[in-house]
Amino acid sequence: MIFVTGGAGFIGSNFILDWLAADGRPRHADSDEAVLNIDRLTYAGNLENLAAVERDPRYRFERLDICERDALLALMRTHRPRAILHFAAESHVDRSIRGPGEFVRTNIEGTFALLEATRAYRGELSASESEAFRFLHVSTDEVYGSLGPRDPAFSETTPYQPNSPYSASKAASDHLVRAYHHTYGLPTLTTNCSNNYGPLQFPEKLIPLIIANALAGKPLPVYGDGMNVRDWLYVGDHCTALRRVLAAGRPGETYNIGGNNEMTNIAVVRTVCRLLDELRPDAQGPRERLISFVTDRPGHDRRYAIDARKIAGELGWQPSETFETGLAKTVRWYLDHQDWVAHILSGAYKDWIAANYTGR
Ligand code: NAD
Ligand code: DAU
Secondary structure, three states, X not given: OEEEEOOOOHHXXXXXXXXXXXXXXXXXXXXXXXXXXXXXXXXXXXXXXXXHHOOOOOEEEEEOOOOOHHHHHHHHHHHOOOEEEEOOOOOOHHHHXXXXXXXXXXXXXXXHHHHHHHHHHHHOOOHHHHHHOEEEEXXXXXXXXXXXXXXXXXXXXXXXXXXXXXXXXXXXXXXXXXXXXXXXXXXXXXXXXXXXXXXXXXXXXXXXXXXXXXXXXXXXXXXXXXXXXXXXXXXXXXXXXXXXXXXXXXXXXXXXXXXXXXXXXXHHHHHHHHHHHHHOOOOOOOHHHHEEEEOOOOOOOOEOOEOOHHHHHHHOOOOOOOHHHHHHHHHXXXXXXXXXXXXXXXXXXXXXXXXXXXXX
């Protein structure tokens, strides 16, 4: 079996549903292999995401903090995974600005505890099991810092220059993973991916926040001048890339993953508004009227862009969705899952929205 940490979050739950070909997702070579999901269930972890596999014999859930090294090692000894995919993290930049402590704890100390448990576990495997074992660390393009308008896209050799507590904590975790490969020979794989969007994303992130606010007739907050650029990748394409890296990536290597799709934030927001206007017209008029420019995020990175030629050339991976097809799927998913959104909006989410946006 494989272990997935953070499998109740956005990308982790999409990964598990894709892996097990659940909820109508297509089968592939690994679909019969069992998954153990290790998640602490923070505000971002939602077991509703995994309702389709709840009673599936190929799926198991353990509520556990990744800082718990001994408990992690005990789980490894019991279930003997052949690979660990590490998604668990604090992932929202704005929250890292308001409270960096949890980011240092989970992203750095948690990754360290997981690496330590993995090192001990791997030491107990047979030579062939140990050689076949993989630790796949899911990281971000934000570790590379911010690009100017004409700078070349981030490649795997771009120096790290993280600018937010979030990206600094992810950069630190990447360095630990690298060190465990070089020092202890742990067969690690690291991926650095651009902005994901798609079903099951917590509505604190730009696209689902804009969808939720637009449907509720609330202001659509755009930070600064709205000209910050991100590269957007449909989450299903990220999951395909991770399966490919796990299957064929070279231990010790890092792979950049991106959608070849740079867009300004304001263009993203306008596109979401247009799609919603087509699918769910608003009697009050086009949703672009709700756009509201608000005070910028401190230290806001201006531009990210990914050079994904390494994963394309070495592993033959390419995204299959364009932004248009992926976003249309995403907006339809949110329209069809208003109950999922409503459960989130009714909880502690309100406190976060008040803290981050009131008087901004
Ligand atoms: P998310 O915030 O939606 O989910 C994170 C999950 O980790 C949640 O289920 C949460 O409960 C769990 N978690 C948090 N702290 C934990 C702890 N101490 N122990 C156990 N579980 C814990 O995040 P996401 O957007 O799904 O991102 C997943 C990973 O992918 C992260 O490592 C993130 O840095 C990386 N990433 C995200 C994006 C993106 O656009 N969302 C892009 C590139 C890389
Ligand atoms: O690049 C990969 C990263 O993408 C991941 O590592 C992070 O986990 C993920 O959260 C994401 O980080 P961003 O900060 O780019 O995502 P976010 O959705 O928070 O913001 C996207 C852009 O939109 C960013 O430039 C800030 C802007 N924004 C965001 C929010 C929430 C707004 O203008 N208004 C908003 O209300």
